[in-house]
Amino acid sequence: MKKGVRIVNVARGGVIDEDALVRALDAGIVEQAALDVFTEEPPSQDSKLVQHESVTVTPHLGASTVEAQEGVAIEIVEAVIGGLKGELASTAVNAPMVPAEVLSELAPFVVLSEMLGRLAVQLVAGGSGVKTVKVTYASARGPDDLDTRLLRAMITKGLIEPISSMFVNLVNADVVAKQRGLHITEERIILGGSPESPLEFIQVQIANVESKFPSAMSETGEIKVEGRVKDGLPHLTKVGSFEVDVSLEGSLILCRQVDQPGMIGRVGSVLGEENVNVNFMSVGRIAPRKQAVMAIGVDEEPTKAALKKIGEIPAIEEFVFLKL
Numbered sequence: 371m372k373k374g375v376r377i378v379n380v381a382r383g384g385v386i387d388e389d390a391l392v393r394a395l396d397a398g399i400v401e402q403a404a405l406d407v408f409t410e411e412p413p414s415q416d417s418k419l420v421q422h423e424s425v426t427v428t429p430h431l432g433a434s435t436v437e438a439q440e441g442v443a444i445e446i447v448e449a450v451i452g453g454l455k456g457e458l459a460s461t462a463v464n465a466p467m468v469p470a471e472v473l474s475e476l477a478p479f480v481v482l483s484e485m486l487g488r489l490a491v492q493l494v495a496g497g498s499g500v501k502t503v504k505v506t507y508a509s510a511r512g513p514d515d516l517d518t519r520l521l522r523a524m525i526t527k528g529l530i531e532p533i534s535s536m537f538v539n540l541v542n543a544d545v546v547a548k549q550r551g552l553h554i555t556e557e558r559i560i561l562g563g564s565p566e567s568p569l570e571f572i573q574v575q576i577a578n579v580e581s582k583f584p585s586a587m588s589e590t591g592e593i594k595v596e597g598r599v600k601d602g603l604p605h606l607t608k609v610g611s612f613e614v615d616v617s618l619e620g621s622l623i624l625c626r627q628v629d630q631p632g633m634i635g636r637v638g639s640v641l642g643e644e645n646v647n648v649n650f651m652s653v654g655r656i657a658p659r660k661q662a663v664m665a666i667g668v669d670e671e672p673t674k675a676a677l678k679k680i681g682e683i684p685a686i687e688e689f690v691f692l693k694l
Contacts, residue, residue: 485528488529493586508570623690
């Protein structure tokens with residue numbers, strides 16, 4: 371150590387060997403020392419460091435200043451408000467810890483994950499009996515560059531809350547899933563291309579159940595929904611084997627129909643007569659004039675009478691209303 375150095379410790383007591391510091395001060399190796407933390411706190415009145423003429427000591431009270439207390443108070447209030455709004459908390463100590471910049475990037479996919487869980491479980495006939503779920507993430511990023519814990523927690527939230535009175539959050543998601551016997555497996559598909567976006571799509575499959583909307587069943591017999599983030603908003607892009615593209619806002623009506631002219635107008639007229647606003651509509655079909663699925667986003671919940679009228683349209687073979 372260079373002779374005449376000055377030492378400042380405002381970190382933690384014990385970082386410095388206090389007895390060695392006293393000897394260095396007495397020998398003139400350390401010119402001066404400034405401390406506000408000690409191995410034993412508060413230090414004893416006869417502490418050689420406290421009594422030393424070359425040592426300046428102050429209380430460790432930086433966090434107790436008016437400015438610091440105001441800053442902490444604001445941070446707490448912002449965190450509480452964000453939590454009540456269902457936003458992600460980057461400062462939570464008992465939830466998956468993800469850097470703030472990663473949280474910001476994943477935020478729209480977190481919303482998409484919950485929405486896909488909600489859609490999938492509402493497609494189950496009876497709504498219960500969900501035990502086996504498979505989640506697939508497609509991304510151009512490597513496995514080490516994608517933390518899916520937040521996404522899995524939100525899918526769990528979406529699967530459980532619509533069919534129970536339980537409140538699921540990032541902290542209790544895995545515990546609640548285990549309590550309900552819900553087994554969630556995850557699979558990652560590595561895609562080629564640029565890894566600018568953390569994910570290309572998320573797919574949720576529920577096995578060993580029947581569906582109230584059979585068109586949502588995949589070729590292998592699972593309920594399957596798939597979604598992407600487009601322009602920062604969650605979109606449903608696949609139901610069963612049918613390609614669709616509908617923004618996940620408000621609520622959703624799915625109709626399987628014969629692909630023929632006038633179907634969009636007829637369904638739209640029924641909803642218009644009931645003052646139900648359509649915010650998005652998409653049709654996916656197997657082939658022209660064959661089977662098709664129409665996905666309709668609505669801002670208001672249609673009445674039972676309106677849904678009955680939709681079901682009575684001759685070309686519509688099945689339909690379901692899903693609340694988001």
